[in-house]
Amino acid sequence: MRKLIFVLALLLIAFLTCGCPPKACTPNETRCLWDNKAEICDSLGQWRLLADCSDVSEWYEWSCCQVGDGCTCVPPGECDQ
């Protein structure tokens, strides 16, 4: 019995530490966050930073915007075009 519990404990630890988080999104899906960042869903179903739209220009505050089939950064005033 102890051996069984030990083995189950090992399996549980292995599962928890396997680096296999549940999928949070659909691969290649994109989104704009409230802090002006664009993210893309990778092939493992995890969000990754695509671009920080507040940091692509030294002089202008760009915006994260849906363009075609995805989100990207556009200059001020272009998001609604």
Added chain:
Amino acid sequence: MATKRTSKKQKPMLGVAVARVGLVPRSMRPVTVTQDDVIEFWRVMMEHYGATLIDKTSDADMKIVADALNAMGIMDRERFLTGFTTTIGTKIYAPFTPGTPIGGWNLWNQITVCTHECYHIAQSRQFEGIEFGWRYITSATARAYYEVEAYRSDMVLNWRYQNATLNPALLAGVLRDGYACPEADVRMAEKMFRLSLISIKKGAIPGEVTQFACNWLDARWNRK
């Protein structure tokens, strides 16, 4: 991590680039890179990012890696040693001397690959110890993502200084052919490149490394 030079010539495209200080002329001539430009650029970038340059073709460690890749059927030995620049930690293994064209490494490619490799150095600094290298080697998804970030700097430089558009699909294909990334990651890469190109053509410069490089190149080539 290796980078492959972009050997195909891209069709130049004209367009309006909204520079950081205002509008620039619709048609901007591609810059002509000199030997001194390359030498000085490499010096500045290496100093800023703490890089060391090593001759790849004569390095014993790189030859071992080349033999291993060849033995595993991943890549031809000579192709790895002469066609790619590899960065491990802060060591950049290049098959050329900055400022001296050789093979496909013309002066412009030497500028873009320097930025690309410094991007990898900056990426590795986000992690402790060997974690970046471990992620790069063991995760195709992580490897694809890191290479997209670095190749995006190539896109910026080619657009900004050569009026050239690097094709997102072709760039993504490089990840399949040169970095052993599976199709799912290649699709992610293609979309990242495609969406980034929209911003880049409007003048965006994503990433600190690319911004640092462009600041220096703008001043060097009087683009400010």
